[in-house]
Amino acid sequence: MSSAQFIDTAPTGNLRVGIDMVRISRIRESVEQFGEKFLSRIFTPREVAYAVSSPACRDERLAARFAAKEAAMKALRLTDRGIPWIDIEVARESSGECSLALHGRALQHCGRYELALSLSHEGDYATAVVMAQRAAR
Amino acid sequence: MTDSERTARIRQILKDHGRLSADAAALSDDQDLYQAGMTSHASVNVMLALEGEFDVEFPDHMLKRNVFNTIGSISAALDELSGT
Numbered sequence: 254m255s256s257a258q259f260i261d262t263a264p265t266g267n268l269r270v271g272i273d274m275v276r277i278s279r280i281r282e283s284v285e286q287f288g289e290k291f292l293s294r295i296f297t298p299r300e301v302a303y304a305v306s307s308p309a310c311r312d313e314r315l316a317a318r319f320a321a322k323e324a325a326m327k328a329l330r331l332t333d334r335g336i337p338w339i340d341i342e343v344a345r346e347s348s349g350e351c352s353l354a355l356h357g358r359a360l361q362h363c364g365r366y367e368l369a370l371s372l373s374h375e376g377d378y379a380t381a382v383v384m385a386q387r388a389a390r
Numbered sequence: 391m392t393d394s395e396r397t398a399r400i401r402q403i404l405k406d407h408g409r410l411s412a413d414a415a416a417l418s419d420d421q422d423l424y425q426a427g428m429t430s431h432a433s434v435n436v437m438l439a440l441e442g443e444f445d446v447e448f449p450d451h452m453l454k455r456n457v458f459n460t461i462g463s464i465s466a467a468l469d470e471l472s473g474t
């Protein structure tokens with residue numbers, strides 16, 4: 254019988270996680286109700302361009318990106334820092350993998366963090382998980 | 391516009407956009423709106439509706455959870471934006 258091996262998982266204070274889930278239909282309602290004002294306040298031009306490049310997927314893409322920004326705000330503890338949503342961008346690699354890019358005030362506050370992102374959607378829900386690891390000095 | 395008129399307009403926006411589990415008209419000015427069911431996404435809709443209603447724009451430094459936390463904090467933020 255093999256013996257189990259346990260990894261020391263005691264928190265060091267350097268690793269943080271954030272999660273968020275949104276209803277895709279509610280993001281669609283925001284787009285319909287507030288239009289360009291909603292898009293430009295929340296999403297970067299690149300994010301909008303990617304989302305609208307497939308009209309059938311627009312709302313789920315926007316919803317996943319909104320969830321990613323909120324998950325990043327939680328992981329990086331930025332909810333009371335006055336950070337605009339467009340300072341946190343979901344970047345999409347040619348391979349299809351997504352990552353987070355920080356800009357402006359978010360970068361000033363959290364430039365020392367390495368970030369990992371996972372997105373998912375099913376039915377009317379989109380969700381995102383962000384892991385943040387503070388780099389060693 | 392009186393304080394009570396403004397508070398009434400804030401409550402109407404919360405009713406229309408806040409997706410609260412409680413009646414916006416029955417909330418006290420210091421009651422936590424997130425505890426009352428407002429999600430982060432709903433708070434964005436509330437912010438955009440406030441901007442349209444009061445003809446203001448919330449600058450980056452006011453994009454904080456605690457600015458939209460209560461009716462009182464929203465009212466204080468609108469005070470600041472309108473310079474009153």
